[in-house]
Amino acid sequence: MHKLEALPALRPSASVRPLKDDKLRAPSPLTRIVLSGLVLGYLGLVLLGPLSALLVEIAEIGFGVALSKLVDTTALLALKNSILLLLITMVVNGVVGALGGIVLVRHRFPGRALVSALCDLPLAVSPVMIGLSFLLLIGKGGVLSPLLEAINIKLVFTFWGLVLGTLFVTLPYSIREVSYVLEELGTDEEEAATTLGASPWQTFWKVTLPNIRIALGYGVLMAMARSLGEFGAVLVLGGSISGQTQTATTFIHDSIEERNLDAAYGMSLLLAVFSSGLLFILERLKKRQAKTQKRAHGPSKQTA
Amino acid sequence: MKPVGFALLPGPGELWVRRGIVSYIGLLVLVPFSVLVFVAFQDGLGAFWERITSDVALSAVGLTLWTGLLVGVLNAFFGTLTAWVLFRYPLPLKPLVSAVVDLPLSIPTLVAGVMLSILYGPASLLGQKFSALGIDIIFAKPGIILALLLVTLPFVVRAVEPVLEEVDPAEEEAAVVLGASPWRAFRTVYFPAIYPAVISGSLRSLGRAMGEFGSIVIVAGNIPQETLTAPVYIFGEIESGHPATAASVGSLLLFIALALHGIARIAEKRVGGRHAQA
Numbered sequence: 001m002h003k004l005e006a007l008p009a010l011r012p013s014a015s016v017r018p019l020k021d022d023k024l025r026a027p028s029p030l031t032r033i034v035l036s037g038l039v040l041g042y043l044g045l046v047l048l049g050p051l052s053a054l055l056v057e058i059a060e061i062g063f064g065v066a067l068s069k070l071v072d073t074t075a076l077l078a079l080k081n082s083i084l085l086l087l088i089t090m091v092v093n094g095v096v097g098a099l100g101g102i103v104l105v106r107h108r109f110p111g112r113a114l115v116s117a118l119c120d121l122p123l124a125v126s127p128v129m130i131g132l133s134f135l136l137l138i139g140k141g142g143v144l145s146p147l148l149e150a151i152n153i154k155l156v157f158t159f160w161g162l163v164l165g166t167l168f169v170t171l172p173y174s175i176r177e178v179s180y181v182l183e184e185l186g187t188d189e190e191e192a193a194t195t196l197g198a199s200p201w202q203t204f205w206k207v208t209l210p211n212i213r214i215a216l217g218y219g220v221l222m223a224m225a226r227s228l229g230e231f232g233a234v235l236v237l238g239g240s241i242s243g244q245t246q247t248a249t250t251f252i253h254d255s256i257e258e259r260n261l262d263a264a265y266g267m268s269l270l271l272a273v274f275s276s277g278l279l280f281i282l283e284r285l286k287k288r289q290a291k292t293q294k295r296a297h298g299p300s301k302q303t304a
Numbered sequence: 305m306k307p308v309g310f311a312l313l314p315g316p317g318e319l320w321v322r323r324g325i326v327s328y329i330g331l332l333v334l335v336p337f338s339v340l341v342f343v344a345f346q347d348g349l350g351a352f353w354e355r356i357t358s359d360v361a362l363s364a365v366g367l368t369l370w371t372g373l374l375v376g377v378l379n380a381f382f383g384t385l386t387a388w389v390l391f392r393y394p395l396p397l398k399p400l401v402s403a404v405v406d407l408p409l410s411i412p413t414l415v416a417g418v419m420l421s422i423l424y425g426p427a428s429l430l431g432q433k434f435s436a437l438g439i440d441i442i443f444a445k446p447g448i449i450l451a452l453l454l455v456t457l458p459f460v461v462r463a464v465e466p467v468l469e470e471v472d473p474a475e476e477e478a479a480v481v482l483g484a485s486p487w488r489a490f491r492t493v494y495f496p497a498i499y500p501a502v503i504s505g506s507l508r509s510l511g512r513a514m515g516e517f518g519s520i521v522i523v524a525g526n527i528p529q530e531t532l533t534a535p536v537y538i539f540g541e542i543e544s545g546h547p548a549t550a551a552s553v554g555s556l557l558l559f560i561a562l563a564l565h566g567i568a569r570i571a572e573k574r575v576g577g578r579h580a581q582a
Contacts, residue, residue, distance in 0.1 A: 031486065032393050039389045040401075042382050046453045047404060050419035057422045100325045107322055115326055117565075118333045123508075124565040126515030126535040129554040132542055133336035136343050136551060143339050168332050222409070229412030231518035232535065236542060249414045249518065256418070256522065268415045275410035282410070283403055 054272070058265050066266035075263060077243050078251035079270075081159065082228060085166045085247065089227040092167060094220050097174025098212060104175065105182040116179075122171050130168050131236025134161070157239040162247065165233030170226050174219030181215040214289045218282060225278045228271060337558065343548060344555035355552040363529045364537035365556065368514050371445070371533070375452040376510035380502050383460025383509075387498075388490075390461070391468045408457045416454050417522030420447065443525030448533065451519040456509035463505030467498045504571035511564045514557060 058066050069075065104116050122130065138144050139156040148155065155161050189211070193203040231249040238245035240254060248267055255264035345352055355361065389395065390402055408416065424441040425431045434441055441447050471494055479489040517535045524531040526540075534557055541550035 028486075035385060036389050036393050036395055039382070039386045040395075042386070043401070043404065043457075046450060047407065047457060050416070050423045050454065051407075053423035053428070054415075054419040096325065096328060099321055100329070103322045103325045107318075109322065111326070115329055118329050120565065120569075121333055121337070121562075124511050124515075124561045125558055126517055126538070126554075128517050128535045128539050128542075129340065129515070129557060130336070132538060132547070132550055132554050133340040135542065136547060137336050137339045141547075143342075164332075168336075171329070171332060225410040229410070229414070229518075231412065231414045231521075232539070236539065249412050252414055252418065253521065264418065268412075268418050271412050271415055275412065276407070279403065279406055279410040283406070 051272075054265070054268060058269050061262055061265065063269070066262050066269060069260075069263035069266045070270065072263075074242050074246065075251060075267065078246040078248050078267075081162060081246065082248040084159075085162055085227050085234075086224050088163055089166055089170050089223050090220055093170055093174045093223040094216065096171070097178050097216050097219050097223075098209075100175040101178025101182055101212065101216075102208070105179050106187070119175050120172050122169050127165075127169055127230060127232030128236060131165055131233040134164055134168070134237055138164075156237055157241065157245060159238075159245060161237035161239075162234050162245055165237040166227045166230055169230050169233050170223035173223040173226065174216055177215040177219030177222070178212050181212050185211055214285055214292065218285045218289065221278055221282050221285070225275050225282075228275060228278075340551050340558065341555050343551040347548065351548070352552050352555075355549045356556050358549075360528045360532065361534075361537060361549070361553050364532050364534045365553065367445075367448075367532070368534035368557075369560075371448050371452060372510045372513040375449060375456060375513045376506040378449075378453060379456055379460045379509045380506040383457075383505060384464055384498065384502055387461045387464035387468060388494075391465060405461050406458050408455050413451075413455050413516065413518035414522065417451055417519035420450055420454065420519070420523050424450065442523050443527075443531065445531060447523040447525075448520060448531060451523045452509075452513040452516055455516055455519055456512050459509040459512065460502060460505035463501040463508075464498050467501045468494060471497050500571045500574040504568045507564050507568040507571065511561055511568070514561065514564075 070079070100119070104112065104119070135156060136142050138148060142156075155164065189207050190203050193207050194200075198206070229249060230247075231253070234240075234245075234247050235250050235253070238247065238250070240246050240250035242254065246254065248271055252264045252267045252271075255261070255267070344355075356365070386405065390398065390405075395401055421442050422428060423430060424434070424447065426435060426440070426442060431441060439446065441450065476489050476493045479493050480486075484492065515535060516533075517539065520526075520533050520536055521539075524533060524536065526532050526536050528537075532540075534553060538550045538554050538557075541547070541553070
């Protein structure tokens with residue numbers, strides 16, 4: 001006993017700080033205030049300040065006045081194009097996201113890694129380059145232009161040019177979200193359903209689809225937000241012809257060029273409000289997904 | 305016909321779905337980019353080299369690279385800090401702040417540019433104060449950097465946040481019990497866990513910054529050899545009927561983007577996950 005007591009390391013010494021409970025979770029108030037202040041200041045400088053500036057500016061013009069500028073043929077046609085593109089994005093990416101995610105995760109075939117990498121590429125390059133690439137392919141003097149002229153199809157500077165550009169830039173969102181979920185889930189549940197006598201279609205509708213539902217919705221909403229905000233690709237491929245291929249974003253750009261600031265701010269406000277709405281739904285979905293994942297993974301972790 | 309993905313050994317119906325998906329992605333992505341690279345090198349390597357080394361092109365690519373790198377580094381710092389503060393400290397209106405961080409994901413970048421030029425533009429109160437000090441923000445380089453910071457704001461934060469939540473708090477408690485200072489506890493417990501996410505998020509913001517167009521067009525002023533970035537230069541060359549020049553500079557950016565993308569994927573694999581998308 002007395003030998004143990006003689007060991008210096010076991011004796012409380014001045015170098016070991018007394019432990020307080022609150023020390024574990026709460027740092028010194030000074031650090032907390034400085035760091036929080038730094039973050040809030042940064043957010044204010046980069047994001048909140050500019051956002052409030054837009055709102056104040058529009059409030060000065062009058063929200064009604066700014067929005068009333070949008071009740072005019074060009075603005076309404078631009079909005080119509082944007083809404084059509086939004087709907088096309090929703091449908092196409094809904095289908096491609098579900099099927100593409102499943103194919104890329106659950107199928108094994110040569111070139112799978114390449115296809116998967118290609119699918120991420122639109123996130124990594126400039127929309128202007130995406131527009132340019134299509135222009136060189138199907139535009140005037142492009143590689144496929146003799147063929148397109150022969151069958152009398154015009155894509156560039158028409159609505160279909162806008163569709164191509166938008167589908168390209170929104171390709172990755174839903175496929176990626178669905179892939180992540182499928183990779184995490186594996187095929188255990190499908191195998192169990194089959195063993196219990198479910199038909200392949202029953203398994204698909206009752207097991208696979210419900211599992212990817214939230215991720216698919218999340219990805220499709222991200223794609224929709226992107227399609228609404230896309231500018232570079234639709235400017236290059238559509239040419240922003242007023243009343244024909246102008247979208248909401250190119251309308252803002254052209255209004256600024258023409259010094260028609262009220263209309264530009266009105267449209268900016270409309271887009272900002274709409275995208276905030278999308279973001280609100282996205283945040284809700286994210287929380288729901290986190291909850292279902294916890295439910296799915298929580299117990300298995302404990303038994304493991 | 306069996307539904308897609310039901311079995312690991314696909315039936316004939318599933319094979320057709322697979323072919324459809326693969327050709328959709330191929331036609332939409334691979335074919336146009338192959339044409340871009342083809343046009344860039346059509347007239348030989350010499351012509352390509354000449355086009356990317358003209359004074360205007362070089363300064364545009366240079367500007368895009370250094371602003372992108374700066375934004376990547378700033379994001380690594382402020383993004384990690386933001387994630388940490390959101391993760392750890394009680395903040396007033398925290399859910400709101402957290403949602404605001406995601407806002408640039410959904411707000412059109414053109415609108416982001418409009419916001420910045422209202423706040424910092426030459427006609428605004430702040431803009432006038434700064435220009436009295438001899439600093440121009442809008443139509444100058446600081447405007448470009450602010451715009452890039454705005455559109456890339458969520459990348460590092462959203463990459464780091466989930467990783468912080470996965471760290472076992474017992475490890476930090478152990479460090480503190482053993483006498484580590486809070487800074488040392490962060491450095492030795494949290495930092496090793498989050499640094500791949502920081503790198504991947506900041507590479508993604510660099511990639512995004514290098515391609516940014518909508519907000520830059522509004523705030524930069526696009527003066528050749530001053531505030532003309534590479535994407536805006538490419539757009540100008542398309543408009544003025546020089547598709548080969550546009551394709552050459554575009555291919556150069558494409559190669560840089562591919563390299564960055566590869567590095568980001570490796571970093572992401574090390575964190576084992578997701579969350580770091582544009």
